[in-house]
Amino acid sequence: MRGARKGWSLGLAGLLAPAALWLGLFFVAPLLIILVYSFGTSGVYGGITLGFNPGNYLNVFDPLYLEIIGRTFVIAATNTLICLLLGYPLAYFIALKGGRWRNVLILLVVVPFWTSFLIRAYAWVVILNGNGLANKALQFLGVTDQPLTLIFTPQAVTMGMAYAYLPFMILPLYAALEKFDVSLKEASQDLGASRWQTFWRVTFPLSTPGVVAGSILVFIPSAGEFVIPDLLGGSRSLMVGNLVQQQFLQARDWAFGSALAMLLAVLLVGAITFYVRRVGAEKLEEA
Amino acid sequence: MERGTRLRRVTRGEFLRLAGAGALAGSTLSVLAACTANTTQQQGGGGGGGDEKVLNFYNWSEYVAEGTIPGFEEEFGVKVTQDFYNSNEELLAKLQAGGSGYDVIVPSDYMVSAMISEDILLRLDRARIPNFENLSEDFRGLPYDPNTAYSITYQWGTTGILYNTEAVDEEVTGLDALWDERYRGRIGMLDDVREAFGASLKRLGYSLNSKDAAELDEAQAQLEEQKPLLRGYFASPEATDLVIGGDLVLTQAFSGEALTAVGENDNLAYVIPAEGATRWTDCLAIPKSAPHQEMAYRFLNYILDPEVGAELSNYTYYGTPNKAALPMIDEEARDDPAIYPPPEVAENLEVIEDLGEATRDYERRFTEVKSA
Amino acid sequence: MSRLTDRALVLFSVCVYLFLYAPIAVLIFFSFNAGDSTQNWRGFSTRWYGELLRDQTVLDAFYNSLVVGLSATAFATVIGTLAALALSRHDFRGKTAADSTIYAATVMPEIVVGVSLLSFFVAAGVGLGITTIVVAHVAFTISFVTIVVRARLTGMDPAFEEAAQDLGAPPVTTFFRVTLPLILPGVMAGGLLAFTLSFDDFVITFFVSGVGSSTLPLKIYSMIKFGVTPVINALSTVVVLVTLVIILGAGRFFSRDETAKTGP
Numbered sequence: 001m002r003g004a005r006k007g008w009s010l011g012l013a014g015l016l017a018p019a020a021l022w023l024g025l026f027f028v029a030p031l032l033i034i035l036v037y038s039f040g041t042s043g044v045y046g047g048i049t050l051g052f053n054p055g056n057y058l059n060v061f062d063p064l065y066l067e068i069i070g071r072t073f074v075i076a077a078t079n080t081l082i083c084l085l086l087g088y089p090l091a092y093f094i095a096l097k098g099g100r101w102r103n104v105l106i107l108l109v110v111v112p113f114w115t116s117f118l119i120r121a122y123a124w125v126v127i128l129n130g131n132g133l134a135n136k137a138l139q140f141l142g143v144t145d146q147p148l149t150l151i152f153t154p155q156a157v158t159m160g161m162a163y164a165y166l167p168f169m170i171l172p173l174y175a176a177l178e179k180f181d182v183s184l185k186e187a188s189q190d191l192g193a194s195r196w197q198t199f200w201r202v203t204f205p206l207s208t209p210g211v212v213a214g215s216i217l218v219f220i221p222s223a224g225e226f227v228i229p230d231l232l233g234g235s236r237s238l239m240v241g242n243l244v245q246q247q248f249l250q251a252r253d254w255a256f257g258s259a260l261a262m263l264l265a266v267l268l269v270g271a272i273t274f275y276v277r278r279v280g281a282e283k284l285e286e287a
Numbered sequence: 288m289e290r291g292t293r294l295r296r297v298t299r300g301e302f303l304r305l306a307g308a309g310a311l312a313g314s315t316l317s318v319l320a321a322c323t324a325n326t327t328q329q330q331g332g333g334g335g336g337g338d339e340k341v342l343n344f345y346n347w348s349e350y351v352a353e354g355t356i357p358g359f360e361e362e363f364g365v366k367v368t369q370d371f372y373n374s375n376e377e378l379l380a381k382l383q384a385g386g387s388g389y390d391v392i393v394p395s396d397y398m399v400s401a402m403i404s405e406d407i408l409l410r411l412d413r414a415r416i417p418n419f420e421n422l423s424e425d426f427r428g429l430p431y432d433p434n435t436a437y438s439i440t441y442q443w444g445t446t447g448i449l450y451n452t453e454a455v456d457e458e459v460t461g462l463d464a465l466w467d468e469r470y471r472g473r474i475g476m477l478d479d480v481r482e483a484f485g486a487s488l489k490r491l492g493y494s495l496n497s498k499d500a501a502e503l504d505e506a507q508a509q510l511e512e513q514k515p516l517l518r519g520y521f522a523s524p525e526a527t528d529l530v531i532g533g534d535l536v537l538t539q540a541f542s543g544e545a546l547t548a549v550g551e552n553d554n555l556a557y558v559i560p561a562e563g564a565t566r567w568t569d570c571l572a573i574p575k576s577a578p579h580q581e582m583a584y585r586f587l588n589y590i591l592d593p594e595v596g597a598e599l600s601n602y603t604y605y606g607t608p609n610k611a612a613l614p615m616i617d618e619e620a621r622d623d624p625a626i627y628p629p630p631e632v633a634e635n636l637e638v639i640e641d642l643g644e645a646t647r648d649y650e651r652r653f654t655e656v657k658s659a
Numbered sequence: 660m661s662r663l664t665d666r667a668l669v670l671f672s673v674c675v676y677l678f679l680y681a682p683i684a685v686l687i688f689f690s691f692n693a694g695d696s697t698q699n700w701r702g703f704s705t706r707w708y709g710e711l712l713r714d715q716t717v718l719d720a721f722y723n724s725l726v727v728g729l730s731a732t733a734f735a736t737v738i739g740t741l742a743a744l745a746l747s748r749h750d751f752r753g754k755t756a757a758d759s760t761i762y763a764a765t766v767m768p769e770i771v772v773g774v775s776l777l778s779f780f781v782a783a784g785v786g787l788g789i790t791t792i793v794v795a796h797v798a799f800t801i802s803f804v805t806i807v808v809r810a811r812l813t814g815m816d817p818a819f820e821e822a823a824q825d826l827g828a829p830p831v832t833t834f835f836r837v838t839l840p841l842i843l844p845g846v847m848a849g850g851l852l853a854f855t856l857s858f859d860d861f862v863i864t865f866f867v868s869g870v871g872s873s874t875l876p877l878k879i880y881s882m883i884k885f886g887v888t889p890v891i892n893a894l895s896t897v898v899v900l901v902t903l904v905i906i907l908g909a910g911r912f913f914s915r916d917e918t919a920k921t922g923p
């Protein structure tokens with residue numbers, strides 16, 4: 001890492017202290033509680049008796065649950081890709097072409113998300129249902145003469161996920177792209193590179209930290225998602241998030257729910273650390 | 288660094304300072320507001336006879352008539368704080384952690400028995416609820432609270448079938464309609480493990496509180512058969528909206544919102560299936576940790592007042608358990624067999640019981656159905 | 660050729676904005692619904708705006724959400740930025756652990772965070788209320804801010820800061836006059852993300868809220884059982900329109916000259 005200072009120092013400690021304290025107290029400590037729970041035994045009505053019961057983890061390795069976990073990861077990865085494809089051009093546009101309206105444009109991306117997600121999801125149901133705008137438009141354009149089944153389908157879930165997580169991709173991308181020095185682009189083109197080449201060999205690599213950050217911020221919460229498959233998918237299929245919710249609430253099996261959550265966390269953190277180290281570090285080396 | 292053009296824009300430095308000052312001011316104000324908001328909190332932890340003129344009411348949303356709370360506040364000079372929860376399980380999880388600060392809660396039937404087992408509820412002193420005598424005998428001694436010692440029924444209803452009379456060929460009388468191939472892709476079921484399995488079990492002629500593995504296997508297989516015909520599993524209000532809008536023609540639904548929809552749409556009807564259905568009750572209860580027990584008792588008593596009870600049910604379209612309130616219920620509602628079913632229908636209704644450990648089995652089975 | 664790609668870019672961006680705002684349009688439309696539904700149109704009426712003004716529970720919840728959102732954002736942005744600086748500029752023992760903790764905080768399913776924090780607060784004897792909600796929100800948004808600001812910092816040329824220090828500026832001055840302005844877009848982006856996450860959070864908030872500290876999402880989610888009424892549409896319309904007016908109106912102050920951005 002260029003210019004990285006090695007070792008501990010007072011300055012470093014000062015910078016890290018607030019976060020370390022806050023997260024340590026209000027995230028790690030509660031997490032340890034969950035870790036302990038995952039080895040406990042659930043009471044019939046919820047609640048937990050502590051002890052050492054690895055049975056919960058054994059239960060997790062059941063084809064039914066593994067399949068759900070697998071499917072969730074695929075959905076999350078797909079969503080990350082889609083958000084990248086949709087979000088990158090927009091972030092690029094705002095950062096590099098937005099001129100003095102940059103700040104306004106980026107704020108406009110976020111404003112819709114200050115209204116309840118639940119209500120906006122219901123709005124998508126309205127747009128996509130049998131009598132909705134989408135079908136009316138399609139029929140008007142002559143694409144079809146019967147209403148299509150658009151809502152409560154896997155496609156609707158895919159679209160809903162992209163809709164929900166787009167800002168998580170756009171914001172970090174914008175943050176990274178915004179510092180891009182336009183003169184580098186000009187220099188590249190002066191040296192004879194086409195616009196496309198300039199983009200792939202100069203602009204994109206320099207925005208990699210943003211891509212990495214955005215991917216993390218989309219992939220991880222997507223894997224924990226539980227509302228969208230219910231609202232837009234008709235609750236026909238489950239993601240891990242639904243499972244965990246279910247265990248803590250309906251099934252009142254806190255121990256098993258904790259074990260599931262721990263497994264999910266380990267898998268995701270592992271995946272991300274791997275991704276960052278390989279992709280992120282390499283690109284930084286090059287840059 | 289180069290600065291702006293001849294037109295003087297806000298320079299970067301000024302912008303930063305402005306933003307910084309704004310952020311600082313904003314956050315200081317917010318923190319101050321947060322502190323003051325917090326000091327008006329009522330703390331829970333350990334029951335008390337606390338006679339502050341306050342009541343903390345934890346309820347489902349939109350479950351009181353317009354005049355209910357203001358009426359109580361006026362009559363007793365009390366300030367009522369209403370908070371809302373979304374499911375019985377969330378209510379339980381919240382209370383289990385301890386001292387939530389709520390005085391009155393509204394758990395559903397099976398949750399009452401779970402809470403009794405977990406020793407969360409206050410055993411009610413009937414001497415402090417004179418209006419108790421207004422509670423109809425049909426709602427005393429129910430299986431989840433055998434001596435009516437911990438809960439008072441608040442509202443009750445059924446889970447039946449809401450359907451579109453124009454789109455469905457014949458009159459719907461039973462559960463078969465929900466398995467009818469002709470309406471593929473336009474049928475809805477409730478996203479509730481007990482309601483979904485309940486319907487399936489009833490259709491097979493079994494109790495919806497069955498713990499028998501063979502019966503449950505059959506019920507599960509039947510649900511898996513049904514799944515391709517379904518549009519999805521929905522919450523009751525959403526399912527109702529979808530029938531109104533036309534995306535669904537048949538769905539399981541709770542009586543209250545189904546009947547409200549029927550009232551507003553000529554082409555809809557609600558029916559309690561012949562094989563039987565769920566009769567559910569929501570109940571008022573007082574947690575042991577309630578800080579304002581005196582007020583809580585008064586509230587329970589107030590709800591049992593005939594006029595208050597009538598106003599409530601006339602608003603929600605659910606059934607009132609208050610026999611003294613019945614005469615004041617809107618005639619249309621009183622005569623509606625969907626709200627107050629006649630005895631021959633009523634005997635097929637079953638109350639959902641908490642199944643303890645078996646709940647997990649049900650949950651796992653429902654997961655399998657959804658993953659099928 | 661370049662004009663074409665430029666135009667395509669603009670078109671694409673407009674489409675994405677339309678995508679983001681489509682449900683908003685529906686939201687606004689149904690806020691004028693004469694009927695009770697947020698999905699089935701029954702005619703035009705402004706009654707829900709009147710209902711909104713009368714509905715104290717919704718207004719209280721909205722106020723709480725604002726207070727929590729702004730407070731949590733303020734704290735999380737500061738703490739997260741500091742952490743980002745530490746992690747991107749320094750290499751130290753335990754760094755992987757620090758990194759993993761930051762990621763793990765974004766990984767944990769909300770229900771787990773919610774239940775564990777509730778257990779924690781109860782065990783610590785802390786009363787539930789607005790403060791506990793703010794504390795919880797800060798905890799789960801710090802990581803998001805850190806990750807976003809880091810993206811901004813990584814690969815940033817330390818030359819500016821080194822130059823400032825060579826010129827004799829003490830570290831604090833360097834930070835406020837060189838570093839911060841350079842990372843400000845990242846900090847802003849992180850702050851925006853934090854506020855958005857906080858404002859619309861349900862699960863964690865549910866578990867750590869106390870009496871009278873209901874936030875808007877709690878109120879909305881709990882209306883699911885009986886059907887959401889267009890009161891929420893009315894509120895959302897007001898929020899969106901007011902925010903848009905402020906942003907666009909104050910656009911002049913927010914705007915920055917393109918030339919001021921290029922390097923020295």
